[in-house]
Amino acid sequence: MDNIPAVSISSIKDGREILRYAIENDILNLDDVCQEMMKKENINYLKMHNHKIWFDEKANQWMTYIDEPSSKRGFVLKRRKEKAYLEKMIIEHYRAIEENPRISDVFHEWLTLKFKYGEISAQTKTRYENDFRRFFPKDNEICMKYISEITDIDLEMFIKGNIKKHKLTKKTYNGLKILIRGIFRHARKKKLTDIVISVFFDELELSKNIFTVQEKKSDEEEVYGEEEIPLIKDYLLQKDTLRYLGVLLVFVTGMRVGELSALKPEDVQLTEKSGLIHVCRTEVHYSVTDESGKRKNVIKVQDFAKSEAGNRYIILNSFAIQILKRIQELNPSPKEFLFEENGERIKIRGFSGALRRTCKSLDIPFRPMHKIRKTYGTTLLDNQVSETLVAYQMGHSDISTTKKYYYRNNKTNEHKAEEIERALSAI
Structure with a gap:
């Protein structure tokens, strides 16, 4: 020293x-x-590998799956006689992706990080994955290029091609736009591309004629008519089971069917003349990939509402209180949820099936459960319930959402004619 x-x-x-x-x-x-830096880097690459590594005694080899977007299943089986050789192959795979990735590699990394840090839900993750498979097929020219090679022109042609191929409306185009923004922002942060995606979209010119104009559905397709509702009500009351009464409850509360199926006994607060339902969770659907690489669908209850406005206390009328009391009688000792059969929660499809059977029996055109929710919103607005209260009951942050997407005219033609007659009587 x-x-x-x-x-x-x-x-x-x-x-x-x-x-x-x-x-x-x-x-x-x-x-x-x-050497120490390389060891640490290799350990990190192995941690990135989200498939199990196992030894197949019959083949006498070590095996794993490697993500490969160009394959039909999205992954391929790899095998080596020695585990060290298999791990070396995994490390080389992830190092190549990091040094010169393709658009699919950047997408999966971006999506994984957003989900890891709670920026998106499992449902949203699944939707993004489905959109990616739809808009970014493995044989598309842009998907076969390294992301560093993709130019503004490539991206513009890719977008216009997708709009034409999939006949996208302005609304459905947003799904594609979200993915492109996320992918290229992430790539820019990693210095993998020179494209500044915000500038690209500011300068992108898309004629309004390029988008498909979706034909607006008729009122009859969007809500249940005033002459149909009494028939459905009587039928559901006659059936007198949890599934049918659950459908009826949506008519008088406007709940989403996912909210209905996730209700627990403690969410219901009843007195003789008043009542509330606390909506604070919902059923969700998404897909996951298991250790063998197979995708499977998951249905579970999410312990929070769809949105901040969705967490609400729905005010009940006297009829809704009667329905709930009958539901409590039919399921007096619930295991966990308000709607159960044989100790199992009744899922969305259980209520949807009951509604479908009801419409078939009454010879009424079937409209999904969500259309009952639209019928509820329409009924409240038609009967001059204050807009603030309507938005609250629906779980919307603003009445404009209710008016734009949920309000339809469900009056009979005779009723409509009477309204026109009264309006024009002074002429």
């Missing part, structure tokens, strides 16, 4: 000077540092 030259305090504070000093005086061996 006596032979080591003195170093000033100011030099020690400079990290680069410390490193130079250590190297020059043989305190630090660069080869050892590089």
Whole structure:
């Protein structure tokens, strides 16, 4: 130690000077540092591998799956006689992706990070994955290029091609736009592309004629008519089971069917003349990939509402209170949920099936459960319920959403004619 030259305090504070000093005086061996860095890097690459590694005794080989977007299943089986060789192949695979990825590699990394940090739900993750498979097929020219090779022109032609191929409306185009924004923003942060995606979209010119104009559905397709509702009500009451009464409850509460199926007994607050339902969770559907690489659908209850406005206390009328009391009688000792059969929660499809059978029996055109929710919103607005209260009951943050997407005319033609007659009586 006596032979080591003195170093000033100011030099020690400079990290680069410390490193130079250590190297020059043989305190630090660069080869050892590089090897340690490589080991750590390899460990990180192995951690990125989301498929199990197993030993197949019959084949006498170590095996795993490697993600491969160009394959039909999205992954391929890899095998090696030695585990070390298999791990080396995995490391080389992820190193190649990191150094020069394709658009699918950037997408999966971007999506994984967004989900990891809770920026998106499992449902949204599944929707993005489905949209990616739809808009970014493996044989598309842009998908076969490295992301560093993709130009503004490539991206413009890709977007226009998808709009034409899939006959996208302005609304459905947003799904494609979200993915492209996310992928290229992430790629830009990693210095993989020179494209500034916000500038690209600002300068992108898309004629309104390029989009498909979706034919607006008729009122009859969107809501149940005023002459149909009494028939449905009587039929559901006669059936007198949890599934049918659940459908009827939607007619008088406007709940989403996912909210209905996730209700628990403690969410219901009843007195003789008043009542509330606390909506604070919902049924969700999404897909996951298991250890063998197979995708499977998951149905579960999410312990929070669809949105901040969705967490609400729905005010009940006297008829809704009667329905709920009957539901409590039919399921007096629930295991966990308000709607159960044989100890199992009744899922969305259970209520949808009951509604379908009801419409078939009454010879009424079937409209999905969500159309009952639209019928509820329409009924409240037609009967001059305050807009603030309507938006609250529906779980919307603004009445404009209710009016734009949920309000339809469900009056009979005779009723419509009477309204026109009254309006024009002074002429």
